[in-house]
Amino acid sequence: MKTKKIMAAVLSAVALFGTCFAAGCGGGGGGTSSGGDYGNVVFNERTGEMYLDTMEGKTPIKITYSAGNGEEWMRQWCRYFLESEEGKDYYMLLTVDEQATTSMSSRLEGGSNLDDIYYLLASPWQSYASLDQLENLDELYNTQIPGEEETILGKLTGTWKTYGQAYNQNELHYYIFPSSTPVTGIVYNKTMFDEYGWEVPETVTELQALCEQIVEDTDGKIAPFVYPGRVSGGYWDFIGTNWWLQVTGEEKMNEFMQFESPEVFNSDSIASPSYGKLTMLQTFEDLIVKNKERYIARMSGSYDHYQAQQAFGAGLAAMIPNGSWIQSESGEDIEDEIRMMETPLMEDALEDENGEPIRYNYSGQPSFAIIPKAAGNKEGAKAFLAFTCRDDMLQLYTELCGAPMPFDYDVDSLELNDFQQSCIDIWKNSITWFEDSRSPLWTGLKVRKFNSGDPYVNLIINYPGTTADSWCAAEYAGVKGAWDDWN
């Protein structure tokens, strides 16, 4: 009897521990307010309701977003919207949901209880548009921004001018709304660099010399790099695609993204955009892969992105492939000063007419906002999205998140911290590029930028069984073999 009681107590304790542990790991759900200042606007952290004076007689605008860049930006946007003339008839209902992107497809298919706006991470949204699940935003794009003379489309910059378009019933319309444009590349520990007197490298050759110096100066106790091996590509693509752009150029990369023939994957041809891919992977192989036991922190291959960022914060490595979001995501784990460096230049990087190297910023597949066609308050949602394009709202976002938005607005007058400033400086001095294609092979998910799986972690783990050359050759053979069936 006594044994049974002990067993029951042990089992209950374990079950309770498991439940608490699982709940602790859950993340999403309720707000974790930083206690921001919302003026006269009331924010109920528990329910996510936000209103000015009262909710009675007003219509809710329901917004779901993820907290990758923190939560304050959304709350502040909502606060200013509610205080404005445009927001006087509304109140906001905010939900933080880290799984919103992965569950969006089934939510849209369900079609009920949908929020009015979803802020999503990179995902195959073109199929949502094709299935007529998204609101047509053509009118919104041509709306004049409140308090300004420009339309939203007129104020947009770069690829975003057309990226939001997709086919529905054979017609091309805007279906998604732009979100931030991250800056990616190499984040480094400035405190550590200053302490040891290390210089920020300008070129890949200098980067290699720096890696050697780091190993030498610290007797191998600090690795040059740490990376998240459990995440697709190990974040190396934030360096890799920047290198690929440097040697191939924006124009050729866009030609690649049209996927007009399998030859765009032929890395043996100097004329092919994939020649730059091979060059980039060879550089990665020479620099990182061949020196992995000296240049990469032990156990990196088993880290997820949080663990890698924690290891970087703990000083196990001097650099990490990452982006402008690292401070919002893992700022608490990083006590040292950090900065973003311009991606070191490849030996055969393209130059402009003045002989200066052309700088690129690969922002990664972009995040965006959608309004579901079955949403309850589409007009309110559009009014809110238009409001967020005002100069002051864009500046507010950049100040809070340290990332620019793809609009034409002034970032020079902003008060940014040093890390944010280093990101904005890179953004200002470079051409931002990300994958954009209307090829049915791309939107139909038949071809990818790397069509034979992730090359970076594959090389790190399987070299010399897999090399840059063999990986590219396998990719080309695979695409060539399947091309006829895809078309």
Add this chain to the structure above:
Amino acid sequence: MEQSGQIKRRYRRRKKSVNEIVFMITLMAIPVLHFCVFWLFINFDSILLSFQRFDMQSGNWVWTGFSNYRELYNAYIMPNSVLPRAILNSLSVFLWNDFIILPISLFCAYMLYKKLPLHNAYKVIFFLPSIISVTVLTLSYSYMLNNFLPDLFSKLGLESLIPFDGYFADPDTAWWTVLIYGLWSGIGGNIVLISGAMARIPTEVLEAGKLDGLSLLGELWYVVIPLIGATLATLLLMGTSVIFSYFLQPKLLLGDAADTVGGYTIALYIVNNVRDNGTPQMAMGATIGVLCALVGTPIVLVTRKILDKAFPVYEY
């Protein structure tokens, strides 16, 4: 008078039979509807879907003949394809479950049945992993292999036992971590079922065995296993289903690098290609599903036939 009585009886009988029919229809409606919607429709639709393709421009499904099957074949034969390894891994899970985990579970259950010292404590130890959520369990298992073991080996001066990229990212150890996790977490559930079957064995049979001079292992082999054969057969048969359904453990343990470290399974391939990629890839999911059914059905039927012969049911 007689005629009116006959009419009344006939009317009552007819009324009774109408009521019976209504009752039977009501009784059967839900299971039949369930069968029609969740089996017949879904399977029929999957077969049709495997011959279609989603046209992104028009938003319609169009017939494409066998192109999905050809595309899958191309994906299988292309260099760096994850599919051959995924098939091998899926089969290895079946073999591991049926020929490693089940015999160990049987042996442990028998030891507990024989009330060896601390058998109640062992019952709790074995059963614990089965009642904790798989997410929590994989987290603690990851912590053990990523932190605890490397620290322990470092302190013992056994650094050579720690792969540079960690156990989950080394192709030589990654799949073994998944299999060993399966052993750790799967043994408890089996023990509960097998212990339940053993508890039903009549003590007279065991005593007769003892009188005949059977040893502990002899008793297990000649008496216990034949008498719990039906339970073992069920567990063995259930092992075949994991060939096409095992994905959560490698997904949680190996993350996005599952393909790089040889940790894919057939189910993980389907999940990653369909769930994460939405509508355009649904046809490919249906195609793999149809092929799995074509391959899986004979495997299940043959296994069942063999098990029926190997484990005849004894009434007691």
